[in-house]
Amino acid sequence: MTDTDERAAVAERAARAGARVAHERFRSDIEVETKGNADVVTEADRAAQRTVIDAIRETFPEDAIVGEEEEERKTVPETGAAWVIDPIDGTDNYVRDIPVWATAVAAVVDGEPVAAAIVAPALDDVYTADAEGAYRNGEQLSVSDVSDPKRAAVAPTLWWDFDSRDQYAAACEAVVRRFGDLRRLGAAQIVLPTVAAGGLEGVISNLAANPWDSVAGVFMVRQAGGRATDLDGNRWRHDSTGLVVSNGALHETVLAATRAIDDRD
Structure with missing residues (x-):
């Protein structure tokens, strides 16, 4: 071993x-x-x-x-x-x-x-x-092969505090305007392996994720063939700002949705 x-x-x-x-x-x-x-x-x-x-x-x-x-x-x-x-x-x-x-x-x-x-x-x-x-x-596991945004389900994740509810609303709007459906499961470490399993096509957040909320799940997504980046499209790390996760085929659209939260796009 x-x-x-x-x-x-x-x-x-x-x-x-x-x-x-x-x-x-x-x-x-x-x-x-x-x-x-x-x-x-x-x-x-x-x-x-x-x-x-x-x-x-x-x-x-x-x-x-x-x-x-x-x-x-x-x-x-x-x-x-x-x-x-x-x-x-x-x-x-x-x-x-x-x-x-x-x-x-x-x-x-x-x-x-x-x-x-x-x-x-x-x-x-x-x-x-x-x-x-x-x-x-x-x-x-393998991420989904969905490449049509209208067939995709995407989850806003992490917690937008009460003084950031405009960003929370923007995240939801960014999803529903670009993708077929939205999921909000309330647990990032459930959402991320669900992407790895093909049940979701993407996850978005403009926040800096705590490592305990993200590292295990991001690794699973990558090992299942998916992609994870920060808000600038760079490879996600435990100290990145923004959590942009996808099946790969839809990553640019998922990234655009995440950047729209604080008007980067």
């Missing part, structure tokens, strides 16, 4: 373990705290993150951890090995008893993802990606 293979195995094992902890508490009488206007957190988030970290530490005790909750670091190191984790992506769905949420784990080396796992236990889906490709429940 190569180092990358081992990281892929650990990513899946850790994501499954964290998702199991979160799922045990799903649709229970769990206390909800507010971190910001609509940013919520629960003890399930914290317990799941601790479980994910423990699973990683069993094999890679010295690696850096980038995590959403508690005191873990918040940026991806440019050198060395690291893990980027989100114990529950889609917590607002989680606390509303909506099953669209997931535990995401990405293995990163020198700033670039090399493996990822996203486990959505309430949907009974396990997404993984390694050096060879991306998979859902063990079956290899």
Whole structure:
């Protein structure tokens, strides 16, 4: 087993373990705290993150951890090995008893993802990606081949705060004026692997994504044949501004839609 293979195995094992902890508490009488206007957190988030970290530490005790909750670091190191984790992506769905949420784990080396796992236990889906490709429940994934915008479904993603609702509205308008339909799932780490699986043709946001909301899913899209760039059309990185993801065939139209959010086009 190569180092990358081992990281892929650990990513899946850790994501499954964290998702199991979160799922045990799903649709229970769990206390909800507010971190910001609509940013919520629960003890399930914290317990799941601790479980994910423990699973990683069993094999890679010295690696850096980038995590959403508690005191873990918040940026991806440019050198060395690291893990980027989100114990529950889609917590607002989680606390509303909506099953669209997931535990995401990405293995990163020198700033670039090399493996990822996203486990959505309430949907009974396990997404993984390694050096060879991306998979859902063990079956290899490929982005859709849709090239006609009128047949495409595109999702605005990430959270536009209350003082940026004009941008949120612009994002929705940019989609419905260019594409056949819009989806808003409320969990970026569900939306991104859905592009990898061919269920969506694109994802748009003019915001800078937190790494835990994006790195694992972007890696899956790329391993399934899709494309991810920033607002300028450059290859997306964990520190990019803008998240423009597509099946490749429609990327220029998806990019134009994203740039329209703040009148770049």
